[in-house]
Amino acid sequence: MAKFTELQKLYKKIQKQFNKATKDYAMFADGDRILVALSGGKDSLTLLQLMAERCRIFKPSISIIAAHVTMVNIPYKSDLGFLQEFCDGLGVELHIVESSFDASTDTRKSPCFLCSWNRRKALFTLAQELECNKIALGHNMDDFIETMLMNITFQGAFSAMAPVMQMEKFPIAIIRPLCLVNENNVEAYAIESCFPAQIKNCPFENDSNRKAMKDLLAHLESLNPDARYNLWGSMSNIQPDLLPPKIIKKQ
Secondary structure (H helix, E strand, O other): OOOOOHHHHHHHHHHHHHHHHHHHOOOOOOOEEEEEEOOOOHHHHHHHHHHHHHOOOOOOOEEEEEEEEEEOOOOEEOOHHHHHHHHHHHOOOEEEEEEOOOHHHOOOOOHHHHHHHHHHHHHHHHHHHOOOOEEEOOOOHHHHHHHHHHHHHHHOOOOOOOOEEEOOOOOOEEEOOOOOOOHHHHHHHHHHHOOOOOEEOOOOHHHOOHHHHHHHHHHHHHHOOOHHHHHHHHOOOOOHHHOOOOOOOOO
């Protein structure tokens, strides 16, 4: 009997979590035309591979297009030649669009938020032009948990991201098929796959609190190895009777 390579084992593990997420959260419907955001990072490359293979399944039938958004004013670059070869190897059409932002236009928002918002806006515009009804993003389980910890700490709100979110102002839904995938597994898969690293030289990188949340998550896991999965489970295990009631201020 042939033995699976380490790369194949990692892929099968990630694929199992991908399949569970897309089924549990009903991410696909017959006829979906999905724009897959391809940043060039480990998550988006892995996601595109999974999505390309999923297209071969008959029901529900889906089709995909890849999109890479380049922020012209940020030295955070991917190898566009590699991305094109990667997509060609999967038989996926690739669109490359440019965007930018000026951090001085809205000092109330962090540069990271403005960058993300403008990337998302470019994706929405392209998705509508290509008549896509969904956009797939590569957020993994760690991204969800870190966002939850950031929102609790800095916003005083128990919130994170939704695996499936229908946009109000656009006829488009955002899906996150890697929501059940552990980032460590994607990291290991990227190394085994020899994915090239991006050039990261963002002047605003230290303005984000996400690195602190990654360190906090690692510390929590040192206290309890199941912390990551307990934190994920807590987002759908709200117990209102054991929480303070919301106080409505009288006018």
